[in-house]
Amino acid sequence: MTQSLIFDMDGTLFQTDKILELSLEDTFDQLRLQNEWNDATPIDQYREIMGVPLPKVWAALLPNHSEEVREEANAYFLERLIDNIKAGQGALYPHVKEVFRHFKENECSIYIASNGLTEYLNAIVDYYQLDQWVTETFSIQQIHTLDKADLVKHIMKKYEFSQGTVVGDRLSDFRAAKENGLEAIGCRFDFAREEELSEADQVIEDLLELQIK
Known part of the structure; x- marks a missing residue:
């Protein structure tokens, strides 16, 4: 049995999709109020790049805006994400807790490694009480290269x-x-792409499949 498992958060453990559109719409409403945005909220564009570090997200969504505007949008977006998590608007994928309990009982170590920011990750871990199984949660913020391999x-x-x-x-x-x-x-969940999944050693449709490895 595998002794150490490192899980991604968004699109793997947490159904980010449930709060993504709400939070992004709120953020672009705020930009509209500031006369910084006039078009539709680029939700589809965000889905395309979902999983990259947030600084890269805002560089892509707001390519013609200043770094200051991007940072303000990022801060507001993070605030809205956390508020929605605490309000119970999000959800874990099916069987997350069951699978975590199984691995913990079999003396496996569980870690979370995410491109999400620390405050956001902590909100999810706290709300769903994942720290009873997870040894430690790591954010890309801890790595200056913003490279998940690092x-x-x-x-x-x-x-x-x-x-x-x-x-x-x-x-x-x-x-x-x-x-x-x-x-x-x-x-193979909400944000997965077949051409990317081809790089994996194994593809699963449900986290329960991990228990029979």
Whole structure:
């Protein structure tokens, strides 16, 4: 049985889709009030790049805006995401707690490695009480390169393991696994893309499939 598992958060454990549109719409409403935006909210464009670090998100969504405007939008978006999490608007994917309990009972170590910001990740972990199973949650903010492979490397170094599995839904997860000599399991969930899933060692449709590995 795998002893160390590193899970992505958005699109793997947490159904970000449930709060994404609400929070993004709120943010662009705010930009409209500030006369910084006149068009429709670019929800489809965000879905295309879902999974990359937020600074890169805002550079893509607001390419003609100043860094100051991007930072303000990012801060407001984060605030709205957290408010929606605390209001119970989001949800975990089916069987997250059941699978975590199974691995914990079998003496596996569970980590979360995400491109999300620390405050956002903590809101999810706290609301759903995931820390009873998760050893530690890591944010891309902790790595100056904003490279998920480096984040996974940091986890492996801190907890001194060289074998394990990365479970995620996007290319950054699979490459992070491969670059660190770990197994890559792809989740065919909301934001997954078939061309990216082809990079995974195995693809699952439901987290329960992890228990029979």
